Amino acid sequence: MKDTEQSIIEAAILIFNEDLSAPLEKVAEKAETTRRTLHRYFKDRKELMQRCEKEIRRSCAIAMTQAYNSSEDPVIQLENMFYAGIQCGTKHTFLHKLHQLHDHAHETSNKDCVKFEQTFQLWNSHLKLLQTTGLISAHLSSEWIQNLYNGIVTACIASQNQTQMNQQDVKKFAWFSFSRGIGI
Template identity: 35%
Template sequence: MKSTKDKIIDAAVFCLNRNEKASVDEIANHLDLNRRTIHRYFKDRNTLIECCQEKMMTTCNRAMNEAYDSSNEALIQVENMFYAALLIGSEYSFVKKLYNRSGYSDVVKSEVEVYDNVKNKWFKLIEVLQEKGTIKSTIPIPWIYNLFGGMIDIAIAAQASGDVAVNDTKLLSWTAFKGSIGIINQSDENKK
């Protein structure tokens, strides 16, 4: 059973995804609590948002590691990491806007950080795929990294706007991403 603190964080994520300016009162109302109960656990709205961000990063880290461990094939690992990022990005869309992705050089330098460890794994997969010729080696890895995050953002925006069916978002966004970095499946090639 979830603790009251976890329930408050979940409610905050839900409310803030619908309205980024949702107040502590709106979050409390969503849970049928009063504001004082929330303030027993969180000093203020900013502290609550920081906890939401922390939960998102923990959830994302776990999901990305599971995706990485899902296969021994680099391309499947990258695809599964893409889907994990899309799912987490959708679930925590308001928090994601507050979190700034660090640059490639920062990630490579700080291998000891838990979150950067996932990014380092991702970068190494891209390096392997470039060495194999699966991804064009002329495309810099920092570009691919930003494209990966950007495609996630585009997919979330398209899904939220209702312009693209939720069921189509996953396939369309992966197809667009892999095409943009030069990956062509053998089955795609045979269709030409």
């Protein structure tokens, strides 16, 4: 039962990342199930979207924490966290899309905004540490660095979808671009 539920969530993330208004039939088809089965697990689109967000926050937070704990060297920690973000790929970009919808105003009193910030708290605090220690250019705002990172993750996803590109090359190109862009 959990495999079907998880397949639906993963399919929804992929489908909705491309088109937030895609029909649930398309999600069911991607999950290789029926719409009827989809509704056994999720009563409606809103509930499915909420579960997608929860899954994304959980998996991205785990990946970032593991990457951070993989080294004592702050630059290697950043590089590994960067790769974890790329590994989260579509999940990462989808979470940002959901959080930046046209009718969304980011507020610290909004519980969804708080959860969003907590997902990236380790990443953001590590960037600030690297800036205060001079390992990253202090001329760049954290918002700029985050937007640069999001753009590179999006470029990685597009490149990975092109079968002629070697996946290891994509990761190397991405880190090269990001690290040079922030002054490492």
